[in-house]
Every structure is written in structure tokens, then in C-alpha cells.
Amino acid sequence: MVINFICWQRTKLAWILALLLNLVMTIQVHGQPPPSGFISIDCGLRNSSSYNDSTTGLWFNPDGGFVEGGTRKQISQEFMADAFNEQQKTMRSFPDSSRNCYTLPSTIGKKYLVRAMFTYGNYDGLNKTLDGSVFLFGLHIGVNFWGAVNLTNMSPSAVIPKEVLTVAPSNSLSVCLVNFGSGIPFISSLELRPLQDTMYPFVNSSVSIGVLLRTRFGNVTDLITRYPTDTYDRFWKRFSTSYPGVNLYTTNKVESLPGNNFFNIPSVIMQHALTVDMNFSRSRIIIPTATHPNLDTKSLHVLPIFHFAEINGSNPNRRFDIYGNGELLFSDFSPSRFQVDSMHQNGRFLPYGNGSFLMNKTSSSTLKPLINAVETYFLVRMDKLTTNSEDVNYMKEVKNHYNLTQINWNGDPCSPREYSWEGLTCHYSKSNQNPRIVSINLSASGLKGGLALSFLNMVSLENLDLSHNNLTGAIPDYQIKTLKILDLSNNQLVGPIPDSILRKFQAGLLDLRLEGNPVCSKFKDTYCSNKKKNTIQAMVIAVIVPVVLVSLLVLMCIMQKLCWGGKSDHEDYAMYEEETSLHVDLRRFTYVELKIITNDFQSIIGKGGFGIVYHGKLENGDEVAVKVLMETSIAESTDFLPEVETLSKVHHKNLVTLKGYCQNKKCLALIYDFMSRGNLQQLIRGGDDYSLKWEQRLHIALDAAQGLEYLHESCTPSIVHRDVKTPNILLDKNLVGIISDFGLSRAFNDAHTHISTVAAGTLGYLDPEYHATFQLTVKTDVYSFGIVLLEIITGQPPVLMEPQTFHLPNWVRHKIAMGNIHDIVDKRLLDQYDASSLQSVVDLAMNCVENAAIDRPTMTDVVSRLKELLPVVASEKMSGSASTSSMNPMDAEIRRQFQLTISGISNEEYSFRSGYTGGMSDLMPLSGR
Numbered sequence: 001m002v003i004n005f006i007c008w009q010r011t012k013l014a015w016i017l018a019l020l021l022n023l024v025m026t027i028q029v030h031g032q033p034p035p036s037g038f039i040s041i042d043c044g045l046r047n048s049s050s051y052n053d054s055t056t057g058l059w060f061n062p063d064g065g066f067v068e069g070g071t072r073k074q075i076s077q078e079f080m081a082d083a084f085n086e087q088q089k090t091m092r093s094f095p096d097s098s099r100n101c102y103t104l105p106s107t108i109g110k111k112y113l114v115r116a117m118f119t120y121g122n123y124d125g126l127n128k129t130l131d132g133s134v135f136l137f138g139l140h141i142g143v144n145f146w147g148a149v150n151l152t153n154m155s156p157s158a159v160i161p162k163e164v165l166t167v168a169p170s171n172s173l174s175v176c177l178v179n180f181g182s183g184i185p186f187i188s189s190l191e192l193r194p195l196q197d198t199m200y201p202f203v204n205s206s207v208s209i210g211v212l213l214r215t216r217f218g219n220v221t222d223l224i225t226r227y228p229t230d231t232y233d234r235f236w237k238r239f240s241t242s243y244p245g246v247n248l249y250t251t252n253k254v255e256s257l258p259g260n261n262f263f264n265i266p267s268v269i270m271q272h273a274l275t276v277d278m279n280f281s282r283s284r285i286i287i288p289t290a291t292h293p294n295l296d297t298k299s300l301h302v303l304p305i306f307h308f309a310e311i312n313g314s315n316p317n318r319r320f321d322i323y324g325n326g327e328l329l330f331s332d333f334s335p336s337r338f339q340v341d342s343m344h345q346n347g348r349f350l351p352y353g354n355g356s357f358l359m360n361k362t363s364s365s366t367l368k369p370l371i372n373a374v375e376t377y378f379l380v381r382m383d384k385l386t387t388n389s390e391d392v393n394y395m396k397e398v399k400n401h402y403n404l405t406q407i408n409w410n411g412d413p414c415s416p417r418e419y420s421w422e423g424l425t426c427h428y429s430k431s432n433q434n435p436r437i438v439s440i441n442l443s444a445s446g447l448k449g450g451l452a453l454s455f456l457n458m459v460s461l462e463n464l465d466l467s468h469n470n471l472t473g474a475i476p477d478y479q480i481k482t483l484k485i486l487d488l489s490n491n492q493l494v495g496p497i498p499d500s501i502l503r504k505f506q507a508g509l510l511d512l513r514l515e516g517n518p519v520c521s522k523f524k525d526t527y528c529s530n531k532k533k534n535t536i537q538a539m540v541i542a543v544i545v546p547v548v549l550v551s552l553l554v555l556m557c558i559m560q561k562l563c564w565g566g567k568s569d570h571e572d573y574a575m576y577e578e579e580t581s582l583h584v585d586l587r588r589f590t591y592v593e594l595k596i597i598t599n600d601f602q603s604i605i606g607k608g609g610f611g612i613v614y615h616g617k618l619e620n621g622d623e624v625a626v627k628v629l630m631e632t633s634i635a636e637s638t639d640f641l642p643e644v645e646t647l648s649k650v651h652h653k654n655l656v657t658l659k660g661y662c663q664n665k666k667c668l669a670l671i672y673d674f675m676s677r678g679n680l681q682q683l684i685r686g687g688d689d690y691s692l693k694w695e696q697r698l699h700i701a702l703d704a705a706q707g708l709e710y711l712h713e714s715c716t717p718s719i720v721h722r723d724v725k726t727p728n729i730l731l732d733k734n735l736v737g738i739i740s741d742f743g744l745s746r747a748f749n750d751a752h753t754h755i756s757t758v759a760a761g762t763l764g765y766l767d768p769e770y771h772a773t774f775q776l777t778v779k780t781d782v783y784s785f786g787i788v789l790l791e792i793i794t795g796q797p798p799v800l801m802e803p804q805t806f807h808l809p810n811w812v813r814h815k816i817a818m819g820n821i822h823d824i825v826d827k828r829l830l831d832q833y834d835a836s837s838l839q840s841v842v843d844l845a846m847n848c849v850e851n852a853a854i855d856r857p858t859m860t861d862v863v864s865r866l867k868e869l870l871p872v873v874a875s876e877k878m879s880g881s882a883s884t885s886s887m888n889p890m891d892a893e894i895r896r897q898f899q900l901t902i903s904g905i906s907n908e909e910y911s912f913r914s915g916y917t918g919g920m921s922d923l924m925p926l927s928g929r
């Protein structure tokens, strides 16, 4: 059946040839029909050197037909002899372009296992894994982030498999390698395995799952059990045990109940199990949710599936409880005899990527727990939308028609946004609609030959620029739909110009540009003029007239000053009003008005990087904060007003509302709602007379997080705050956290890069990556928010001075390392806090302050994690305050055990970590097959 696939590849050959090929293939693989739909690709393999893999009997093909770009490479000679398998010997590396994609044929809506494997093997002779630098690149499944391939500090011969279970979004499935600027991406092999639609029922078009760990227990010879033992070619890693672990084995068949097709675990795997020696003092099995140091699992949500079958011949009494990080998942479970029980929580993801599962004998049980196999998965969100499929097909046509192999157009054209194709402009709607292409710029792209028709059928295309190419022939008669601009200037096109296009042009519906084409030797309409005359005229009007007017105004002003002593504020205002007023519904204040509402700038309520904030009262009694910006030179800045315009459109309950502004020679100010409880910094460090309660702190954190999430996710383009810090989080009378000063830093910074560096963040809050890249992204805000969260927990400033200088995250790490996490908590809380949420909040904060931006969560993640914590607090409030300070005893017990790693199979846990080294997503030692 692999034959089908070969056929697919050679559709262009004559059918006779294909038939012949089929026959040859049939003969070659006879006796071993591989399952239908398997696609096995050995990346970097020379074209036309397919082979039959000796271990699996599967047919592996070169990757040439599935990918464009990249270069073929092979691992260095010293690692060849011991290569884990044939596929790990060659690879394709991608030094060019930030994203490179493989496209695999698939069936829309069908479930697949996709596996990519990576062996560096020092192919470039640069010892990249061991030179001390970070070696890391990204992996996308379609347009969604699947995971990072982290080779930092790995042995060059390490094999890293990555597996994902996913639903094909269309009749092709792409796997993309993404360059993060920390090493050149490469790939050794890529495999596609269809699953039955009934399998892994929680996987659907919006949820994919990545393998953290898939392991089988018992006395097993093969390091990896895969096809043909597992017909779906899942990788099952061996787990070898030693005392007190005991291996069990049965020769009886162990199968699922008929009709249960959720996991289809091979009987061979279920015939083996692990239990704990009856003479050993403990009766537990502990399994880590994931196990590799190079894999950041802290922020992952994990979905476990346990496979059990009682394989003890006699009629045993075996009952146990199953816990996940202290939470009872299944109680008093008793495995069925010779029958598979696959235990999972209907696709529920548990919020502890780096926790453990524990199986604990119940008191009534005679025998100790047993386990046959386990799988753990992390959530791969499939929330990014692919480009509208019609647009994609048109783009493919265009690409083929013009042979655009030199441009790195691969993967989805518009999605994810940061990797959209060069020259395209896409429209991303906020509702659940696929992105569409609105503009294509292929100017000076070396296009040759006739005009392709495809562009004009795209119903969302508005702007097409094909100027400065070598397009030849006539202009075909198109039925132009949505196109508004068609730039064909400077090509070799000849006439005549079709009526349909001319009519559109004459009706003023199309901006047609044809200058620089032979066709213009006959036609002299405006589309053939190179518009220079027009532009010069326009320039005369646009430049000279204002200059004259301004000179006149200046003259008038000077004369006025001479006559009136130049002291009228009103004149000031009037003079600028016409030029600069905004097209927004914002009140514009004059300097005199500001003077009145602030009572001659009497009461200062704050001082910041941008200036001084005064308290004010409007005519109607509303209290306002008047922020008078320092540098009046910004009044001339072109950035200030557009920024104010943007801010005026941002409305969210956790973002301060802009009420008005003042801009003229005398003043530059913003007028906001007044927040009566001041800012978070004052409240946290304001002395001992008033202290926020734990719950209030979490609420304020959530408020601030929601405000930032709105700026990042709901504004297009995203607004990066750039200066998140406790003084910029204000509190209203109900202690609701309100973010201020967003967006402002941009106006300041861009306008004054030559003078000021003040606006780009504040010491102690600034993203460490910024120092390297000088780019402020939404993750910069996440970092700063992490610092804010630590301040909220500890009550300490971002940089501690006494007894020595400490950056807050380091201080927290230091304290935790010294023993007790409770030492970091703000003493003013007097132990009145919820101990069980403390760990999670600290984890979240530390996650936000990861050095590498990609390791940090998004604000959306932060919001959902904070929300998870809040109900706990709320319910405890209702049940009285007595329990708030006491730790959940179960929690404490489990945590202690994990720290000591004492359990029924504590040794095993160690060997699990070092031997298994981390589930499917990780390293396999290169020994034995």
C-alpha cells in the first residue's frame, strides 16, 4: 500500500510508467505490506535512494518532494557507525529564512500521529550542542506552535524524537522548522501515521497533543517498541526496573473490551507490568509527568493516560488510589483481569507539567499497585487559523506559474502573522474567520512571461503590484472584482488594454498604472503618464502654500506679541487648534482650563518618567489626574497625536480611561480618570499601617494581567506597554487594578531616540533579552509583569539594596533554595495567606521572568492561570478564615515525598530520569535498538 503513496509522488509520470513502478514496488516490498497511509521520510537523503528500513521493514523516502530549500547534510563520520537508525545519518538543515516547511499529503479531518526526529551528530563540525551557547529552534504543526527542539548541552549523538497527535486541517499537513536565532534548524526524519478516528477521542481540530512520555513496563529487550508490534507505530520506551521494582509477565492475551477502540494498545505491551516487591516497606509507584531537564515542562498542562491490566494468574486482591500532584484522580481502582483498562479523565489537562503521579495501595488491598504502560501528553493549542484555502490555492498557482522558488514562500501564506510571506498583506479578522490576502507586492521579483490570471480571481485582493518585472504579451481580459490598485508599470506589456479594465479605470474604481510598457507608445491616458508632472504640481501646492501660510502666521504672531505683550494663553490654543486637533471624541483642554481644574497646579499626586501628575476637578465635580508631560518639544512630534488617538480608542475596565488632552506651545498634558487609592507601589510599600490581603493582591494581579492581555490580544496591532511596573498600576476606590501609561512610551521613545533612553522600561523591570535585541515585544511586558507579581507576593522592591544588591527574582530563587518558600512572603501578611496557591503564584511569576522570551507565557496564559487560583481563595473566604493559613496536609505530605524521592521505587525514579531521559520529546541514549 506504500505503493499508493509512490503513485501520488509521481502523478506527472505517464500512467504506464506508474503502473510499471507499482509492479516493481510490489515486488520489492512483497510479504511485508506496510499499513496504508504511512509516510516515512528520511530527511537529507539523496533523491531516488529510497530504502527498506531493516528494523521496521518500512519504506523510507528522500525528502526532496516534500520541502523546498535547505541543504542536505550528514552526521560526522565519528557518529556514523553507532547511529541509532539509518534515518539519523542524514539530515536537512535550513540556514536561510526564518521558517521552512515540509508539506505532507493528508486527508482533511483525519487523525494522525506525526513524528519528527533530530540528531545533530556535529554535522557542521562546530560542536554546536556543547559550545556553551543556547541551541534551540521551534517546531510548528501547521500554523501552530508545537514545541521547541532544545539541543543545548546535549551529546552530539543524542536522538530527539517529537511526536504530536493531530487532526489534518486540510488535504495537506505541514510541519515547519522555525529559526529563533539560536542555531540553524535541521531535521533528520519525518513520519506520518494515520490513526483510527475513534482513537484519542479528546484530539480534535482545535486540540492536538504532544507526547511528553510514553513508556511500557516489564522485562523488555527493545529500547523502543514500535511498528510492527504497534500497528500505529507509536514509540513505547522501555522502562527497566531494579529492586524494589518487580517485573510481571503473562502469556495470556490481554485485550480491550470489544468496541473499545480508544487506544488500541498492543497485547504484547499489556502482557508486561511492573509492581513493587511485597517485602519492601513502601507500597507506591511514582511516575514523573515528564522527565527531561532540556524540556521546559513547568508551564505545560499534562494529560495522563494509564494503561492497566491484572496479569497475575491467581485471583488477586489489588486495589490502589491514583494521585496527580496530590489530587486524587482515581480512587480504589482495581485492574480487570487480562483486559485493558485505560484510565484518563476525558481529556482533562492537569496544571502541573513537572509534577508526578503516584499509585498508592489502599488499606484493604493485599497486593501492591501495578502498571503496564503510561502515556502523558501536553496540550498543543490549535488556535491560529490558516489562510482562506481559496487564497492559498491561488497563491500556489501564482508561485508555480512564475516559478517563484527563489522567494521563500512556504508554509501558510498569512499565518502565523510573524511568518507571513514576504510581499503579502493579509487581513486578520477578529471573529473566527480565516485570514485573507488583500495585497500582493511582487515588484522587481524577476517575473517573466505572460500575466497570470489567478490573482484577479481572489475575492479579497485589493492591491496588486507587479511593476519592474519582465512581463510580456498582452493584458488579458479580466473580470476585475475587488481590485483597487493594479500596478503593471515598467514591464514589457503590449496593447490593447481590455475594455473591462478600461471601464473600471474610467469609472474611477481602479488605479491603473502602465507607464514604462510598450503599450504606452500608443496610449496617452493618465495610466501611461509617469505622473511626475502631476506630482510636481501637487508638491508645489503641498509645500509652498503651507510654507507661505506658516510664514504669515509667524509674522502675525510676532506682531501680536509685540502689540499685546504675548501673554494670552487663549491665543496659544487658537493658533494650534486648526492644525492639530484630533478626529476623536476627546475633550481638548486649554492651558487656562488646566490651570483652573488643577487649582493652579497645586496638588502633586505623582512624578514619573514622563512628568508630573496633578490632582484636578472638572466643572462637573469629576476628579481627574492631569499628567503634564515634561518635554514640550514633543509638542512638535508627529508621534504624540497619533498615539493619543490610539489611546482614546482603548477601552477596558482595567485600563485607565483618557478623558482629554492638551497640546499647544504652553502645555502638553493628558487628562485621566482619577484613581483614589493611588498606585500599587505606594500600597505595597507604603508602611505598616495598611496592608493588602492575599486575596486582594491576587485580584489586583489578575486585573493588571487582564488589562495587559487586552492591549496585547485585542488591539490590532498589539500595544506593547513597555513600562509595566507597580507605579503604573493604579487602584480605584474599590481596589480594582487599573493600568496606566500604556502606549505613551512609544510616542516618547520614537520621537526622542537621540535624547532619551528613559522610556524604554525601568531598571529592575526590563526584559534581559532587550539588552541583546533592543526589541520590545509583548513578552517584554510579560517579564515586567512577572516582577510586579513578585513584588505583590514579597512586598520587596524589584532591586533590593540591603544587605547586598539583589535582583528580586534572584532573591526569591535564593530564598527558595535556602529552604522555605514561605520566607519570601510579605511579612505584613502575617501568615494570613493561602499556602496552596502560593507555590502556584510563585511558579507563575518565575515563569514570567524566564530569560528567554519564548519560555514566558502569554498574558492570556497568565490570566487563565491566575483565574484558576482565585476561586480557591474565594471559596476559602466563604468557609471562614480559619483555614487560610494552614497548608493542606495532603499537599505537604506529597511535596515532602517528592523532595526526598522516597517511594516504592525511588531508585527507579532516578533511573527513569537518567535512563529514559524524558519521554518521547527527549533524548534516547544511542545504544541498542
Ligand SMILES: *[C@@H]1O[C@H](CO)[C@@H](O)[C@H](O)[C@H]1NC(C)=O
Residues within 6 Å of the ligand: 125, 126, 127
Ligand atoms: C569540536 O570538538 C572537538 C573535540 O572535542 C575538537 O577537536 C574540535 O576542535 C572542536 N571543533 C570546533 C570547531 O570547536
Ligand SMILES: *[C@@H]1O[C@H](CO)[C@@H](O)[C@H](O)[C@H]1NC(C)=O
Residues within 6 Å of the ligand: 219, 220, 247
Ligand atoms: C528478562 O527476560 C529474559 C528472557 O526474556 C531473562 O533471561 C532475564 O533473566 C529476565 N530479566 C529479569 C530481570 O527478569
Ligand SMILES: *[C@@H]1O[C@H](CO)[C@@H](O)[C@H](O)[C@H]1NC(C)=O
Residues within 6 Å of the ligand: 136, 148, 150, 151, 152, 153, 293, 294, 295, 296, 852, 855
Ligand atoms: C534548553 O536546555 C538547557 C540545558 O538543559 C536549559 O538550560 C534551557 O532552559 C532549555 N531551554 C528551554 C526553552 O527549554
Ligand SMILES: *[C@@H]1O[C@H](CO)[C@@H](O)[C@H](O)[C@H]1NC(C)=O
Residues within 6 Å of the ligand: 323, 358, 360, 361, 362, 363, 893, 894
Ligand atoms: C497511601 O495510603 C495510605 C493508606 O493506605 C494513606 O495513609 C496515605 O496517606 C497514602 N499516601 C498518599 C501519599 O496518598
Ligand SMILES: *[C@@H]1O[C@H](CO)[C@@H](O)[C@H](O)[C@H]1NC(C)=O
Residues within 6 Å of the ligand: 403, 405, 406
Ligand atoms: C524555475 O527555477 C529554477 C531555479 O530557479 C530553474 O532551474 C528552472 O528551470 C525554472 N523553471 C522554469 C519553468 O522556468
Ligand SMILES: *[C@@H]1O[C@H](CO)[C@@H](O)[C@H](O)[C@H]1NC(C)=O
Residues within 6 Å of the ligand: 446, 468, 469, 470
Ligand atoms: C528583463 O530582461 C532583460 C534581458 O532579458 C534584462 O536585461 C533586464 O534586466 C530584465 N529586467 C528586469 C526588470 O528584470
